[in-house]
Amino acid sequence: MAAGQLPACSEARTRRHTPGYLMDHTATADRPPPGEPRPDPANPAPLILDGVRKTFAVDKQELTALDGVSCTIRPAMVTGLIGPDGAGKTTLMRLCAGLLTPDAGVIRVLGFDAVREPLAIQARIGYMPQRFGLYEDLSVRENLDLYADLQGVEAAVRPERYRELLAMAGLEGVGNRLAGRLSGGMKQKLGLVCTLVRPPNLLLLDEPTVGVDPVSRRDLWRIVYHLVEAEGMSVLLSTAYLDEAERCAEVVLLHRGHILGHDRPENFSRRVAGRTWLVRAPLPKRALQRALSRDPAVVDALILGKAVRVVSREPGALRPTGLPAGDAVEIVEVAPRFEDYFVARLKDKEADREMARITLGQVAGHGGQEVIAVDNLVRRFGDFHAVDRVSFRVRNGEIFGLLGANGAGKTTTFRMLCGLLPISSGTCSVAGVNLRTAAAAARARIGYMAQKFSLYGNLTVLHNLKFFSSAYGLCGTRRSRQIEWALATFDLGPFAATESQRLPLGFKQRLALAVALMHEPEVLFLDEPTSGVDPLARREFWAQINSLADQGVTVLVTTHFMEEAEYCDRLVIMAEGRVLAEGTPEELKERCGGDRGGEATMEDAFIGLLETGRQARGAA
Amino acid sequence: MKPGSLLRLRGLIRKEWLQVIRDPSSIAIAFFLPLLLLLIFGYGVSLDAKNIRIGLVIEQPDDISLSFAGGFEHSPYFAPVRFTSIQEAEAALREARLDGIVWLRHTFGAEYRRGEAPPIGLIVNGVDANTGRLIEGYVQGIWFGWLEQQAERAGRQLRSPVRLEQRIWFNPQVRSTDFLVPGILAVIMTLIGALLTALVIAREWERGTMESLLVTHISVEELLLGKLIPYFILGMGGLALSLLMAHFLFHVPVRGSLWLVLAVSALFLWVALGMGFFISTLFKSQFVAALAAMVSTFLPAFILSGFIFDIRSMPPFIQGLTHLIAARYYVAILQTLFLVGDVWSVVLPNAAALALMGLLFHGLVYRKTRKNLQ
Numbered sequence: 001m002a003a004g005q006l007p008a009c010s011e012a013r014t015r016r017h018t019p020g021y022l023m024d025h026t027a028t029a030d031r032p033p034p035g036e037p038r039p040d041p042a043n044p045a046p047l048i049l050d051g052v053r054k055t056f057a058v059d060k061q062e063l064t065a066l067d068g069v070s071c072t073i074r075p076a077m078v079t080g081l082i083g084p085d086g087a088g089k090t091t092l093m094r095l096c097a098g099l100l101t102p103d104a105g106v107i108r109v110l111g112f113d114a115v116r117e118p119l120a121i122q123a124r125i126g127y128m129p130q131r132f133g134l135y136e137d138l139s140v141r142e143n144l145d146l147y148a149d150l151q152g153v154e155a156a157v158r159p160e161r162y163r164e165l166l167a168m169a170g171l172e173g174v175g176n177r178l179a180g181r182l183s184g185g186m187k188q189k190l191g192l193v194c195t196l197v198r199p200p201n202l203l204l205l206d207e208p209t210v211g212v213d214p215v216s217r218r219d220l221w222r223i224v225y226h227l228v229e230a231e232g233m234s235v236l237l238s239t240a241y242l243d244e245a246e247r248c249a250e251v252v253l254l255h256r257g258h259i260l261g262h263d264r265p266e267n268f269s270r271r272v273a274g275r276t277w278l279v280r281a282p283l284p285k286r287a288l289q290r291a292l293s294r295d296p297a298v299v300d301a302l303i304l305g306k307a308v309r310v311v312s313r314e315p316g317a318l319r320p321t322g323l324p325a326g327d328a329v330e331i332v333e334v335a336p337r338f339e340d341y342f343v344a345r346l347k348d349k350e351a352d353r354e355m356a357r358i359t360l361g362q363v364a365g366h367g368g369q370e371v372i373a374v375d376n377l378v379r380r381f382g383d384f385h386a387v388d389r390v391s392f393r394v395r396n397g398e399i400f401g402l403l404g405a406n407g408a409g410k411t412t413t414f415r416m417l418c419g420l421l422p423i424s425s426g427t428c429s430v431a432g433v434n435l436r437t438a439a440a441a442a443r444a445r446i447g448y449m450a451q452k453f454s455l456y457g458n459l460t461v462l463h464n465l466k467f468f469s470s471a472y473g474l475c476g477t478r479r480s481r482q483i484e485w486a487l488a489t490f491d492l493g494p495f496a497a498t499e500s501q502r503l504p505l506g507f508k509q510r511l512a513l514a515v516a517l518m519h520e521p522e523v524l525f526l527d528e529p530t531s532g533v534d535p536l537a538r539r540e541f542w543a544q545i546n547s548l549a550d551q552g553v554t555v556l557v558t559t560h561f562m563e564e565a566e567y568c569d570r571l572v573i574m575a576e577g578r579v580l581a582e583g584t585p586e587e588l589k590e591r592c593g594g595d596r597g598g599e600a601t602m603e604d605a606f607i608g609l610l611e612t613g614r615q616a617r618g619a620a
Numbered sequence: 621m622k623p624g625s626l627l628r629l630r631g632l633i634r635k636e637w638l639q640v641i642r643d644p645s646s647i648a649i650a651f652f653l654p655l656l657l658l659l660i661f662g663y664g665v666s667l668d669a670k671n672i673r674i675g676l677v678i679e680q681p682d683d684i685s686l687s688f689a690g691g692f693e694h695s696p697y698f699a700p701v702r703f704t705s706i707q708e709a710e711a712a713l714r715e716a717r718l719d720g721i722v723w724l725r726h727t728f729g730a731e732y733r734r735g736e737a738p739p740i741g742l743i744v745n746g747v748d749a750n751t752g753r754l755i756e757g758y759v760q761g762i763w764f765g766w767l768e769q770q771a772e773r774a775g776r777q778l779r780s781p782v783r784l785e786q787r788i789w790f791n792p793q794v795r796s797t798d799f800l801v802p803g804i805l806a807v808i809m810t811l812i813g814a815l816l817t818a819l820v821i822a823r824e825w826e827r828g829t830m831e832s833l834l835v836t837h838i839s840v841e842e843l844l845l846g847k848l849i850p851y852f853i854l855g856m857g858g859l860a861l862s863l864l865m866a867h868f869l870f871h872v873p874v875r876g877s878l879w880l881v882l883a884v885s886a887l888f889l890w891v892a893l894g895m896g897f898f899i900s901t902l903f904k905s906q907f908v909a910a911l912a913a914m915v916s917t918f919l920p921a922f923i924l925s926g927f928i929f930d931i932r933s934m935p936p937f938i939q940g941l942t943h944l945i946a947a948r949y950y951v952a953i954l955q956t957l958f959l960v961g962d963v964w965s966v967v968l969p970n971a972a973a974l975a976l977m978g979l980l981f982h983g984l985v986y987r988k989t990r991k992n993l994q
Contacts, residue, residue, distance in 0.1 A: 094993060097835045098835075098991075098992065099831065099834060099835060099991075099992045099993045100992055100993055101992065118991060118992070119837050119839065119991075120837075122835055122836060122837040123837035125835075127832075127835040128832075129828060129831045129832060129835075130828075131827075131828035131831075132828070132832055133824070133827060133828040133829030133830065133831055133832035133833065134829070134832075135635060135639065135829060136827070137638070137639055137642040137643055138635065138638055138639070138642075142634075142635070142638060145631065145634070146631050146632075146634070146635045147631075147836070148631070149627050149628055149630060149631020149632070149634075150628050150631055150632070150833070150836040150837075150838055151836055151837075152624035152627055152628065191832075194832075195832075
């Protein structure tokens, strides 16, 4: 019902395409200082930053979060603040909300100075922090009442406003439920609703869509579009998902505290126009990708289903070398995406990183035998089924994905497969060993990389390697050989004496992977390995994973990034502890993508599955 | 007052209240812990020595030595055990089955009758020095009593140049419960005021709710009052519960005015809340805040407030330290109000010290609390 009242996304999109101030710009070249829009006296800019600098003192070291940031956010539209983790997005949001004071520069929010008049700003804006502070032991209704009181909403208008907001968020009928008992997506929507109890003039949303299932994510976007359309609200929304850039009217691209650009998303993409291709060839997809990424004319090669998406260095026809000759290679030009520009731009900026290829000392056997067999796996916590009758099989040398939102049961499944959590019922075996009877024996044959950095931060890289090699039972020459191998393969040699907590994020991840691989496991478990990592580091990491799989290591990976599902050979889509579907990426997109069929994205497939599930439950 | 201030305050207080009711750990700290402490200190812990296990070694039981021993049999302080030889008794003392030995040699009766002033041996287990001294005193009491009794029986006065007429004022039965219970009130108020408050504020930081609160246009005053008022009410509730228990369960007298007790308690609670707020401005994780509150407020309220351990018998340095402990002043006032009455010369200076500490803490909190995440 709620969906019917709201304008479809497409309406909001058409509005963005109406001729605007930027249409006269030539979009291909990098324009001089981008996106300083002319002031419009009738509709002043809700947010102006000028030369903003912010540093934090961490362990007596000065850390620059934002450095000379200037930009002007335009009214009545969605501006996306886009950048990887650590770019300074949250700091910028908090500065705008008057929660932090800048070291230098001026921030004007709705005409007020953020340093001198934070209260005046806070009375007029809505701000939703990354982890919105819902009171989990209060009901939905009581949370709304609290924020209505705090924002001074008159009692008379409340029932109508509540009804409207809850309908918009699809939260009707849960008013008396405790906020702590809502699903992740519902909590996020309730958080948004709480900041909207009194309609703000400017809405600041800090990563509202992180880890939220695609349906709730779509709902959140629908609400944001509605606010812009119906109430003329100005919205600044930060996100680490590059594919969300295309949903914004304008994008501010933030990287390591600097603004790399401020423009319409399509103008960003247009700068790599003529350089984006889809390559198909009679090769396994990982071999094809490896061949293409070695080509000097190629900036970026990314697996997309069975094909590989390529960004070339120069516009003009792509003639890849190192591929089988003849008609078998099919190269089609495709529309550029925001991410293409982002990656191309960053790769220009940074020294070319050589994709590390991991060579294991001992190569596991090839062949299609089953390595992991999971049957009706169940894990209960009280009367809550975290994992509910999950079954799947993984063959040797496969990359197998578990795709789902936060709370779908991926990590719980993993922990049971690694023998870290007892199984409530069902069976599972890893490398032929039943985990219910011989968890320790199975553990010797698997490597596990946890979601959080779980090595000793105050030990050096070398000490971590030494400790974990002994913990895995390596000794003597084998141990020293494997430590040598880890330092060499992962380029950790120069950091051997560095405390591991001081490593850059990408190197921390290499160390974690090195530790997980030192005892040469047959099966590698990766739990959300790429969350919080920038797109370049993510590509590098996947190149390493691919080379492992090519050597016959079986890889199980969980992710909530839809695009990463494309890199898997096969995957299951999970929600609320259950497996919704299993198959190759292509099969899933075709089978579950609704009317879009083969053209569908993984996200379409996911949404299709969730909605079919909901309808089935509604009918029952 | 700014417009909408009352509305915001009401919202905050209602939220806090709902959280207390729904969160078992708040209830545990506000009601269950006080109850437990009162029961332990009311029934369990007593500083009086009762049923002291004393070994009576009577080598030659005759009417003289038995009448002396009878004094121990009838005393409520002693639970005597008879031995026939000093060796047995000494062995029992070494094995800690006895707290002391009274030793009458086989010549006691005969020598007494001859007027030769026979010795009475007293060996006290001095491991627990406090109880040791108590035993010494009690035995002397029994000895004097027996001498008087013997003199009376012989129809003459016990000849002594002076006579001690002793009275114990304010607590004639010397019940330690009567002064422990007022002291425990200070501990309970510290628990609710400082520990619970520091904990709930740290929890708001941990769960991220503080960031959402700060960005609404509430002022620092509203934010602080929104915490102060509910926990003040909760603390006064805890006090009422404790007072009722003290009166009906433990029969502790309240000789001063009840209103004065309430007023002083309100003052102390305000100081404790100030300390809790102060801790929460320094530490933003529940674990550290709880530890800091324990070490800086709760334990000192136990050890350094003079409620169990007499401040005057502490070394001078520690005595100086106790002046920084708010509970010290509150305990002094409460023990006076409960057992003596409205003695203004005790109440006023101590209350002034409390007020000063309260102003100090709340001033610091107000200065340090900023509406940002810096």
